[in-house]
Amino acid sequence: MSRKHQTLGEFIIENQSSFKYTSGELSRLINSIRLAAKVVNYEVNKAGLVDVLGAAGESNIQGEEQQKLDVYANEKFIQTLVNRNIVCGIASEEEEDFISINSSDKNHQNKYVVLIDPLDGSSNIDVNVSVGTIFSIYRRVTPLGSPVQIEDFLQKGIEQVAAGYIIYGTSTMLVYTTGDGVNGFTLSPAIGTFYLSHPQIKFPREGIIYSVNEGNYVHFPQGIKNYIKYCQMEEGNRPYTSRYIGSLVSDFHRNMIKGGIYLYPTSTKNPQGKLRLLYECNPMAFLAEQAEGKASDGSCRIMDILPTQLHQRVPFVCGSISMVEKAESFVRASKSS
Numbered sequence: 647m648s649r650k651h652q653t654l655g656e657f658i659i660e661n662q663s664s665f666k667y668t669s670g671e672l673s674r675l676i677n678s679i680r681l682a683a684k685v686v687n688y689e690v691n692k693a694g695l696v697d698v699l700g701a702a703g704e705s706n707i708q709g710e711e712q713q714k715l716d717v718y719a720n721e722k723f724i725q726t727l728v729n730r731n732i733v734c735g736i737a738s739e740e741e742e743d744f745i746s747i748n749s750s751d752k753n754h755q756n757k758y759v760v761l762i763d764p765l766d767g768s769s770n771i772d773v774n775v776s777v778g779t780i781f782s783i784y785r786r787v788t789p790l791g792s793p794v795q796i797e798d799f800l801q802k803g804i805e806q807v808a809a810g811y812i813i814y815g816t817s818t819m820l821v822y823t824t825g826d827g828v829n830g831f832t833l834s835p836a837i838g839t840f841y842l843s844h845p846q847i848k849f850p851r852e853g854i855i856y857s858v859n860e861g862n863y864v865h866f867p868q869g870i871k872n873y874i875k876y877c878q879m880e881e882g883n884r885p886y887t888s889r890y891i892g893s894l895v896s897d898f899h900r901n902m903i904k905g906g907i908y909l910y911p912t913s914t915k916n917p918q919g920k921l922r923l924l925y926e927c928n929p930m931a932f933l934a935e936q937a938e939g940k941a942s943d944g945s946c947r948i949m950d951i952l953p954t955q956l957h958q959r960v961p962f963v964c965g966s967i968s969m970v971e972k973a974e975s976f977v978r979a980s981k982s983s
């Protein structure tokens with residue numbers, strides 16, 4: 647049973663036995679993410695004070711200009727996971743290929759792989775808007791004792807054993823699931839401890855917030871256009887309120903607490919969508935479903951999609967279940983007309 651103001655460390659220990667693969671390794675893995683989160687949080691919070699802003703001058707696998715904090719966050723999460731020697735592999739938005747991890751004494755015996763978006767929404771960093779880290783954890787599927795393979799990362803979202811995010815906002819929170827609901831922990835900056843502040847978060851079944859970049863409206867598929875027009879119609883509790891921060895973790899977090907829907911559809915500019923399946927959509931979909939919400943590509947359940955590439959993109963519709971189902975009905979109707 648979760649108690650308010652319990653620390654994250656106490657929560658992990660108290661709930662370890664409920665995790666079906668309990669061996670303590672996942673607990674140590676979550677703890678290492680907690681440590682990296684504190685280190686990155688410190689740097690994000692002082693970004694405006696030192697010359698950490700501005701592009702690092704390189705571009706990442708996505709061809710996007712890397713902010714220095716992107717590079718820093720990526721290095722810190724990888725370094726922490728490697729030092730703790732808990733995982734056998736890491737994939738990151740900032741790394742072209744996955745990283746195989748093994749220390750001489752372990753001989754590839756670690757069984758978890760982690761996929762991360764180390765600093766999502768980084769274009770918001772230099773305008774002081776919330777950003778976040780997203781993580782997804784799987785058990786490897788290739789034999790222990792051998793180097794990790796791409797198959798260990800290209801698993802359906804339904805195979806995730808844990809997923810979560812850190813939101814570096816007005817307060818810093820770590821929100822995660824191991825398949826037994828979604829719990830949120832808020833960092834006390836004074837003592838550097840995460841406290842259980844949002845036990846068993848649930849998406850309201852209905853909401854009045856829709857989150858989409860309406861600047862892309864003319865490029866959207868007709869079904870999505872029809873849904874957006876539906877959101878803007880005067881009827882019942884509509885028109886809805888449009889809220890779009892341009893930071894997935896922030897839009898998702900607000901919608902999960904207040905009720906709402908987030909959409910990043912395909913468009914003529916992004917024919918596959920923009921968000922990455924493995925380290926953005928799958929972890930957020932796991933959280934959404936664990937919080938009694940829903941996540942699809944507009945038609946199919948996100949967590950049923952079989953990945954084919956490490957950085958593949960998919961359309962993403964996620965949030966309050968009745969809002970997602972309404973959007974899906976507009977997509978279906980448009981396809982059948």
Ligand code: P6P
Nearest residue numbers: 766767768859892893894895920
């Ligand atoms: P756009 C940030 O780059 C991100 O991946 C998500 O965090 C965010 O929701 C989306 O892209 C914003 O994209 O095209 O609307 O600026």
